[in-house]
Amino acid sequence: MTDLVAILISTIVLGSIYGLVAIGMTLIYGILRVLDMSQGSMVMAGGFVGWGLLVSAGTSPLLALAAAFAIAFLLGVATQLVSVQPLLGRSGIDFEMITFITTFAVAMVIQNVALEIFGPRQRDVPPVIGGTVDVYRGVNISYQSILMAAVSIGLMLMLGIFLTRSRYGMAIRAVAQDISAARLMGVPIRWMFPLVMGLASALAGVAGVFLGAQLFASPNAGDLPLLEALIVVIFGGLGSLPGTIYAAYAIGLIQSTVSVLIATTWSLPILYAVILVVLVLRPHGLAGRPSEARL
Amino acid sequence: MVRVETPAAALRGADRFRVAQAATLELRGVAKNFGGLRAVDGVSLTIEADEVLGIAGPNGAGKTTLFDVVTGLTKASEGDVVLDGSSIAGDSVHRRCQRGMARTFQQPTVAASLTVYENVALGCSFGQPRRHWAGVDDLKEFAEFVLELTGLADKAELVAGPLTVFDKKRLMLASAIATGPRVLLLDEPFGGLNPDEIDETLRLIRRVREFGVAIVCIEHVMRALVQLATRVAVMHHGAVFFEGAPQEMMQDERVISVYLGRSAAKPPARGGDGGAA
Amino acid sequence: MRRRRSLVPAAPGRIGAGAVLVLLVALAPLVYTDQYYLGIVVTTLILITLNSSWNFLLGMVGVWNFGQLAVYAAGGYAAGLIMIHSGVPGGVALLGGGLAAALLSIALAFPTLRLFGIYTSLLTFSFAQVIQFVIINDNTGITGGPFGLPEVRGLFGSLSPLDSMRAYYWTALAVAVATLVLTALTIRSSLGLALRALRDSLPYGAARGVSPLRYRVIAFALSGFVAGVAGGLYTSFNTSIGPGVMGLTPMSIYVTMIVIGGMGTLTGPVWGTALVVAIQQALINHPGIQLTVLGAILLVIVVFVPRGLVGEVATLARRLRAWIAEGDGDEEAEEPELVADRPAEVRTVPIEPARSPEAR
Numbered sequence: 055m056t057d058l059v060a061i062l063i064s065t066i067v068l069g070s071i072y073g074l075v076a077i078g079m080t081l082i083y084g085i086l087r088v089l090d091m092s093q094g095s096m097v098m099a100g101g102f103v104g105w106g107l108l109v110s111a112g113t114s115p116l117l118a119l120a121a122a123f124a125i126a127f128l129l130g131v132a133t134q135l136v137s138v139q140p141l142l143g144r145s146g147i148d149f150e151m152i153t154f155i156t157t158f159a160v161a162m163v164i165q166n167v168a169l170e171i172f173g174p175r176q177r178d179v180p181p182v183i184g185g186t187v188d189v190y191r192g193v194n195i196s197y198q199s200i201l202m203a204a205v206s207i208g209l210m211l212m213l214g215i216f217l218t219r220s221r222y223g224m225a226i227r228a229v230a231q232d233i234s235a236a237r238l239m240g241v242p243i244r245w246m247f248p249l250v251m252g253l254a255s256a257l258a259g260v261a262g263v264f265l266g267a268q269l270f271a272s273p274n275a276g277d278l279p280l281l282e283a284l285i286v287v288i289f290g291g292l293g294s295l296p297g298t299i300y301a302a303y304a305i306g307l308i309q310s311t312v313s314v315l316i317a318t319t320w321s322l323p324i325l326y327a328v329i330l331v332v333l334v335l336r337p338h339g340l341a342g343r344p345s346e347a348r349l
Numbered sequence: 350m351v352r353v354e355t356p357a358a359a360l361r362g363a364d365r366f367r368v369a370q371a372a373t374l375e376l377r378g379v380a381k382n383f384g385g386l387r388a389v390d391g392v393s394l395t396i397e398a399d400e401v402l403g404i405a406g407p408n409g410a411g412k413t414t415l416f417d418v419v420t421g422l423t424k425a426s427e428g429d430v431v432l433d434g435s436s437i438a439g440d441s442v443h444r445r446c447q448r449g450m451a452r453t454f455q456q457p458t459v460a461a462s463l464t465v466y467e468n469v470a471l472g473c474s475f476g477q478p479r480r481h482w483a484g485v486d487d488l489k490e491f492a493e494f495v496l497e498l499t500g501l502a503d504k505a506e507l508v509a510g511p512l513t514v515f516d517k518k519r520l521m522l523a524s525a526i527a528t529g530p531r532v533l534l535l536d537e538p539f540g541g542l543n544p545d546e547i548d549e550t551l552r553l554i555r556r557v558r559e560f561g562v563a564i565v566c567i568e569h570v571m572r573a574l575v576q577l578a579t580r581v582a583v584m585h586h587g588a589v590f591f592e593g594a595p596q597e598m599m600q601d602e603r604v605i606s607v608y609l610g611r612s613a614a615k616p617p618a619r620g621g622d623g624g625a626a
Numbered sequence: 627m628r629r630r631r632s633l634v635p636a637a638p639g640r641i642g643a644g645a646v647l648v649l650l651v652a653l654a655p656l657v658y659t660d661q662y663y664l665g666i667v668v669t670t671l672i673l674i675t676l677n678s679s680w681n682f683l684l685g686m687v688g689v690w691n692f693g694q695l696a697v698y699a700a701g702g703y704a705a706g707l708i709m710i711h712s713g714v715p716g717g718v719a720l721l722g723g724g725l726a727a728a729l730l731s732i733a734l735a736f737p738t739l740r741l742f743g744i745y746t747s748l749l750t751f752s753f754a755q756v757i758q759f760v761i762i763n764d765n766t767g768i769t770g771g772p773f774g775l776p777e778v779r780g781l782f783g784s785l786s787p788l789d790s791m792r793a794y795y796w797t798a799l800a801v802a803v804a805t806l807v808l809t810a811l812t813i814r815s816s817l818g819l820a821l822r823a824l825r826d827s828l829p830y831g832a833a834r835g836v837s838p839l840r841y842r843v844i845a846f847a848l849s850g851f852v853a854g855v856a857g858g859l860y861t862s863f864n865t866s867i868g869p870g871v872m873g874l875t876p877m878s879i880y881v882t883m884i885v886i887g888g889m890g891t892l893t894g895p896v897w898g899t900a901l902v903v904a905i906q907q908a909l910i911n912h913p914g915i916q917l918t919v920l921g922a923i924l925l926v927i928v929v930f931v932p933r934g935l936v937g938e939v940a941t942l943a944r945r946l947r948a949w950i951a952e953g954d955g956d957e958e959a960e961e962p963e964l965v966a967d968r969p970a971e972v973r974t975v976p977i978e979p980a981r982s983p984e985a986r
């Protein structure tokens with residue numbers, strides 16, 4: 055029973071944070087057809103912002119989160135402008151593959167600039183908020199985790215409301231569904247793309263502050279979240295927002311179960327094994343639909 | 350350089366091409382669903398070796414999809430495809446090709462990084478029913494025959510990617526012929542060509558027919574279809590609703606109404622008949 | 627009697643220049659004996675072999691395989707284990723590594739070839755991650771987990787350090803040259819014809835009788851074998867191998883090498899690898915700056931020189947020749963370039979319409 059509660063709580067916490075990182079990747083893929091490999095470095099950047107503000111400057115946690123959001127947003131916009139925007143509409147290239155490589159290159163740059171500035175040392179980021187609460191016979195949950203889940207869920211809800219209710223959000227969804235129709239209706243497409251990538255990166259940046267506290271801030275702190283987010287987006291079918299959220303919690307559940315019942319080290323390999331099986335059985339992801347060749 | 354040195358080589362190649370055993374292709378209730386859309390809706394047709402079956406119908410009628418199903422590019426939702434009395438529905442695309450079925454595509458599709466000669470050699474080396482080519486010389490002989498036949502001999506060494514639409518379409522046909530087909534499926538071979546090019550393609554297809562190859566030809570251009578086909582099937586909404594001689598088709602009320610009441614002799618411009626789909 | 631003609635005309639001038647270059651490189655260690663730099667050349671040659679095998683799949687077969695480092699590592703571990711646990715000659719261990727890698731590559735090919743586009747990269751990338759995690763977390767003692775294999779006897783244990791270095795140098799050079807020659811021959815053979823046709827358009831190739839599965843699995847096997855031999859060489863030369871040969875960082879460096887040189891070209895990986903190694907050496911004391919620079923170069927090359935240096939030079943040379951021919955009033959048709967040196971830009975007939983957002 056304690057195992058069950060532990061798994062349940064861990065699922066919600068992990069799933070929420072995965073969702074926060076992965077939803078950005080899905081959003082970018084759905085709109086730009088770019089699998090953004092720089093999202094991991096946004097998480098990493100968020101971690102360092104959290105460390106810098108909370109430890110060195112001693113600012114309030116809320117400010118740290120807001121700063122991470124803003125800085126990652128700018129980084130995301132910059133990334134889009136150098137690695138995706140110049141390739142838009144270029145003929146004779148495999149756009150998805152080329153941007154896979156260019157965003158990867160940006161990640162390389164960001165990560166190694168961080169290495170040059172901060173060095174390879176792992177930095178402890180203090181929890182945004184301290185203390186734990188005993189939920190059920192020795193199963194503890196930290197306030198930090200509760201806040202993390204709450205902020206993640208809150209941000210995902212806000213994103214949902216933004217996409218379905220606001221002018222810009224509806225423009226973004228219109229672009230995702232039919233780019234030429236959206237253009238005809240006067241959506242300024244060129245400006246949608248950096249905005250979307252900035253927004254997605256900002257979410258990853260916020261996740262980075264929490265993850266930094268969970269683990270460390272270090273130049274390669276983004277690698278693991280990136281790999282986990284990749285698993286989530288494949289599992290959820292690239293480009294499907296609801297699919298991604300389900301997948302985030304499903305992956306969280308698998309990982310929590312493996313961690314609690316077997317060992318934490320095995321959770322990622324087992325996830326990858328699950329993904330291999332999923333891709334072999336459903337070559338286009340769980341929710342994705344095959345598009346057949348037309349000649 | 351590949352040069353077609355002797356007509357003799359081409360003649361020997363021609364001997365190889367002559368179809369020894371005529372083929373019969375049968376479609377039995379073939380259907381294809383894309384989600385809720387029934388793109389092909391229970392088509393049954395028989396194609397004999399000595400005929401040219403024309404398939405007409407407005408855009409989106411399901412003609413290309415029918416070819417895709419017959420050649421194995423997409424799996425049929427229902428029905429069976431039978432070649433010489435045995436079902437080929439379970440065969441892969443390349444198996445079907447090796448069993449004597451070759452097709453061209455609606456879009457001019459060739460291996461863009463290969464030369465013209467290599468495109469033809471590809472069909473010779475991989476598309477033959479059995480790899481019965483004794484050697485490179487034999488392959489070359491046949492390839493040269495095909496290049497000569499299709500009028501591409503002097504372009505043999507050019508890379509296929511930058512070719513004109515007409516050359517690409519001829520090359521697509523050439524590499525199909527190179528597989529030594531008994532049934533040839535042509536998807537809009539005249540689409541996008543000017544009148545001279547259409548005439549030349551017509552001549553070419555007639556030549557191919559003389560070798561005993563059964564031909565199925567999708568076409569919008571009624572003039573070409575009427576000149577070429579011995580029998581015509583007209584499709585609409587995935588189903589064949591007319592089957593008969595080309596002359597009958599021109600008088601058929603339903604055919605005329607499907608083409609939006611315009612004269613069947615002057616079919617609507619391609620792509621401009623969206624309302625009919 | 628007719629001469630057997632290859633399907634792609636050869637370029638004698640280029641072959642001659644290549645032979646001279648190889649000869650010069652081969653003679654170098656006789657006069658130059660700095661072991662540090664000779665060692666770097668050996669490593670470069672091993673990477674050239676690896677990158678050529680990878681480039682064969684990425685550029686020539688057109689499969690976006692990001693699992694090649696796992697295959698390379700498998701070859702390295704297999705060769706190392708053979709050397710540790712048996713007394714067979716080193717060459718046999720290398721072949722064993724190649725075979726093990728080829729088997730793993732074939733195992734990877736079957737699920738991979740069912741997929742299209744970005745999912746191909748994701749599957750192969752995941753595959754490499756799983757292999758790395760399994761090795762790092764292996765506590766059976768077979769692979770040595772995170773620490774790698776224990777000391778492996780190398781290929782040339784009995785020689786003096788300098789002679790041993792020279793022997794590795796020539797071995798690695800021979801393997802790299804053999805790889806390039808075999809790649810060139812393969813790409814001109816009818817197997818190469820089939821693979822290039824499938825790359826240009828899968829439905830077209832299949833409709834002309836080419837089995838997409840069979841021939842591409844063969845390509846995976848060949849590529850895997852070469853990568854495995856490279857891995858075996860790595861293990862023997864370094865007398866060890868660990869899970870660090872895989873992972874994001876090495877992958878990003880090697881991808882940079884291939885892309886800079888020109889993906890899908892025969893000699894691109896050679897120049898790309900050499901260039902990147904040179905940059906790394908120049909910045910050896912600044913690991914952070916090193917990768918920042920490489921990342922920036924990768925970005926610039928992909929955006930501005932998408933066909934890589936070799937692809938760009940080939941195009942320039944062709945333009946120049948055409949221009950000269952025109953100037954002379956020469957009627958002769960433009961000489962067809964070595965097809966293997968024409969990069970993947972030719973994929974103008976994609977299987978699915980290019981889905982760049984502007985084109986959607």
Ligand SMILES: Nc1ncnc2c1ncn2[C@@H]1O[C@H](COP(=O)(O)OP(=O)(O)O)[C@@H](O)[C@H]1O
Pocket residue numbers: 345346347348383386388406407408409410411412413414415
């Ligand atoms: N891969 C596919 N997925 C979904 N719908 C398709 C696909 N291919 C064709 N269709 C639909 O099937 C119908 C028939 O198309 P097609 O066979 O190309 O017609 P035709 O060749 O007669 O113009 C069209 O409505 C088309 O949109």
Ligand SMILES: [Mg+2]
Pocket residue numbers: 412413414455
């Ligand atoms: Mg059609």
